Amino acid sequence: MSDLSDEVEALLEGTVPPGAWDSPFVGPESGFRNKAKLAVGGTKEAPTFGILDSGYRGVDLRDCGLYEPALARALPPLTAAVAGLGLVPFDVRARSGELKHLLVTASPDGELMVRFVLRSPGQLPRILRGLPLLREAVPQLRVASVNIQPDHKAVLEGEEEILLTEEDTLPMRLDEVTFRLRPRSFFQTNSVVAAGLYRQAGEWIGAVDPASVLDLYCGVGGFALTAALAPGRPERRIDGVEVAPQAVAGARASAADLGVAADFRVGDAGALDAVAAEMVVVNPPRRGIGAELAAAITAAAPHHVIYSSCNATSLARDLAHLPRHRVVRARLFDMFPQTRHHEVIVLLERR
Template identity: 60%
Template sequence: MQCHHFDAGRCRSCAWMGQAYDDQVAAKQRHCRGLLAAWPDLTWLEPHRSREEGFRNKAKMVVAGTLEAPTLGILDPSGAGVDLRDCGLHEPGLAAALPALADFVTRAAVAPYDLATRRGELKHLLVTRSPDGELMVRFVLRSTEPVTRIRKHLPALHAALPELVVVSANVQPEHKAVLEGEREIALSPRETLAMRVNGLTLRLRPQGFFQTNTEVAAALYRQGRDWVEEVAPASVWDLYCGVGGFALHVAAPGRLVTGVEVSEEAVAAARATAEDARLPGLRFEAADATTWAQAQEAGPELVVLNPPRRGVGPELCAWLEGSGVGHVVYSSCNAVSLARDLAALPSFAPRRARLFDMFPQTTHHEVMVLLERR
């Protein structure tokens, strides 16, 4: 893949842009295998590849420029906006919506936030596209001042984007590098986006997390489900469950599955999906994964781990070591923290691993490992 923004030096977010895709996947595989070289008996499956471009279901656009000519993209070193509405990583349907959103900024008179002067209101536009082509749009604002104008002009935005079904305003008043704030204001009757994956309809709320690459996320969930089915446990915990992707995929008659996630928004979405799908033996808890696990009288037969980049850490690893858990399925977006956590789990032997290229053109990836108690 080639990108004229990268070639011109305007955007270097994709560090591997221009490299042959086969070479990218091979380099990520070597990186992961090198970090996990301490387990020579680990069997590596064939990497799961992605489309090279047009794969991102979410656009995180910094809004800059002027009210009459806003830019959607990133900021250059001087703080000026670089417009990336034509970024080749976005799904085509997502890219097609961005010009209408830029026009809306002008129509609704929502002034772009200026870092240097700390004036203006609109900091980011966060846009997510579902597999069905529906859109969720979130306006990240400095204050609630523009909300009335946004509401007033929403009919025009819906006319321009009939696929728009979820709209909200997020309030982030602080002047620092934090993408969004805690307060979310619903601006549409619907508050969830239907993310249909492998026959399940996961419900994504505005502050919920979903993998950026829908096709590869579906493959990741299928792999986790297949490994769980091989073990056939009677009980499963899905820790750091998000909107319940793994928990919902491994639910089965006679199996008790508990998903744990600190985000109440994500847990509400997971519960709604479970209720709609009428899946048996499922429950979700809004709690810190480590604190919750330590408070339980007994552990399950299998644990699914899908932590943030920092990994699960020593406390949860120590709990797993002393538990009766027989198998772990660990999905990691950071092989460095994965290797550290595996070293803290000497009672478990990593049996199989697979790379999922969730983020082509970058160094980032997802890797999943199946562990078995020795």
């Protein structure tokens, strides 16, 4: 972890002063992943669930040590039941077959969301008929869906999602907030470290006590709902913007559960040309926020900005595009143990 910390601090040298760094947040080195993204290979009689090697042959990873305990316990009976459905694994070289991926997410309470990624909807009836067997194998199954990905390209899932269960959300309980995760919504893959990340943001928000918070790239509402519950003024205005409608629906449901006033709307956070709030929170994809959104934030001159990034290189570039703000606090979160990937959160204040 010290090597990673040194690497990230070096990437941000000149934009994050040395005295701003808090000690890194570290979770378990193994047993931390709440999600399994399993490429399906092999044959109908003997499918593999894991990855594909350089020759597109299936390599089984059902016993991977990175999965958190609830997920690790569920995968053997679940994948055995899926194998029993008789779905033909997709053959990348021949471009034939149906089942491309099996995506499984476990909540902190042990419930499961299972998504079948198929080349076409032709096998949907087979999966529907087998749903009682899947529930018998894994009673903790809460949400099941089929995603249709017809294209032959390196994209994990397609635009069409077909819900198979009455329940459409997986409750992800982190500290005080239960997030409502829908099939095509993003959620951090490390629940322990994600909870620590939101706690850190909540501490910073409570300390500066903004009257209004705008959460851009808000997803299922992680930072926005944390801001709503942070200490300070009870009338704090909370807004969130996210491009994914399912994530926005989940954020609204969580806000209703908590009884907090928060306005979440569907929109492209990166394309906003006007930003108005005492605090702006951004949690963008790896590419960062870009010069245009940085210019909009600079023009609005909020008192504080919280930037959570999974790419210190783009973070450094974006911080340089925010000349009216300076970093006063920073912390590294080891969201992806045993890798060079990372999550960094910084607090900026207006100069």
